[in-house]
Amino acid sequence: MHILSIIRIVGLLVALFSSTMLLPALVAFGYRDGGGSEFVSAFFIALLLGVLLWFPNRHHKKELRSKEGFLIVVLFWTVLGSVGALPFMLGEVPDMSVSESFFESFSGLTTTGATVLTGLDELPKAFLFYRQLLQWLGGMGIIVLAVAILPILGIGGMQLYRAEIPGPVKDNKVTPRIAETAKALWYIYLFITLSCALSYWMAGMTMFDAICHSFSTVAIGGFSTHDASIGYFNSSAINLITVLFLMVAGVNFTLHFAAFAHRPMRLYVYLKDPEVKVFIALQLGLTLICFLVLMRHVSYDSWGETLDHALFQSVSIATTAGYSTTGFSEWPLFLPILLMLASFVGGCAGSTGGGIKVVRLMLLHLQGMRELKRLVHPRAVYRIKLGNKALSERVIEAVWGFFAAYAAIFILCMLGLIATGMDELTAFSAVVASLNNLGPGLGEVAPHFANTTDAAKWIMIIAMLFGRLEIFTLLVLLTPAFWRS
16 A cells, blocks of 8 residues: 555645635635635645645655555545535634534535525525535546546556546546546536536526536535525526536536547537436426426426426436425425435436446346346346446446445435434434435524534535445545555
């Protein structure tokens, strides 16, 4: 294990991350409503920490193996989540405890969107912008960005990329070199973000709100600059724009690259992908169910308003964004539970969404159907295909292993929350919100997570990390075999 090389790399990445503190400081300078000094102080602390980690080890450059890549990813997210909590701890408005600061930082960076803050409309613009920026950076994975722009790392970037990019098949690269892959993905990410911000602005948001909400929309994060979330704007146009860009961000970004790489842009790339077809079908199915139930049991002014809420909440929760236009937790209990369960599916592999991912559920379904066929024809040989491509048994085994680990982590976290005094519904929804990187919950955590105990907050932080790093990246560090030479 090349420990000194790992410390050097983490130091460089922390130093890079410190520069993001200057953007909220500039926002504070522009609006002059407070909050600037905390970010300047946090910048110098983070920069100093990065230099202290990097400088003594600056000459230690070793080629990394897969195990070092996993360790760097985990260290990176835990260290950055901790450094990201500095402005919250240093600030007087909002006045946050250590546990609350860490919770808000990790929730932002992991694109979970759960919050302990209230009174967002009165907070300084710098803090609001910072929360959104954390989600935007976490959405695509800062490590992919770092590998793209920091060739001085002197490492094999694919180890980091494989540990960071979500999905069961991690050896597919968009372009032959990992740095070019990361750059291509970030260019697309930036283009979609700019398009989203422009659309919001044209639909009636202020420029500040448009930029902030584009950050959390494309990251499928769910943070908002208002307590009422997207419902604050009371605009069907803004709701529809949010749904559109959540769907775009929920699709595998390698498909975006394949579509953008051709002139003119080729939409058939999406139409022939089996995962995208199932992803869209799930959103439409959920919307239809919510619409029919709301028409029967909830009285909105018109069927158009009912459809608006049904479509928005279905896509928002199912893609693990967690935005809201209305108190969906107050709907007939069938719908909140249905939507929370839908968040387990999440987005497509290679998207910014959370959850288990659509393709994994597809493979579990195909494996289940194969076992049923084997009961009828025990000697027959059946190959599982995704589209026209036959998958290896290794991929199927990995999916089953991931599903089992996901279930085990969910149960352990839920039991941990119940042990802190939470009731069963609140504990269930809190783990769903954390592990699936969803955000909103039910029961006591429906409005916010401020009233949970410190112990519960730390359990949810761990669940957020497991969800963001897709279980195995973090779980592999707990195995004795990982630490053997």
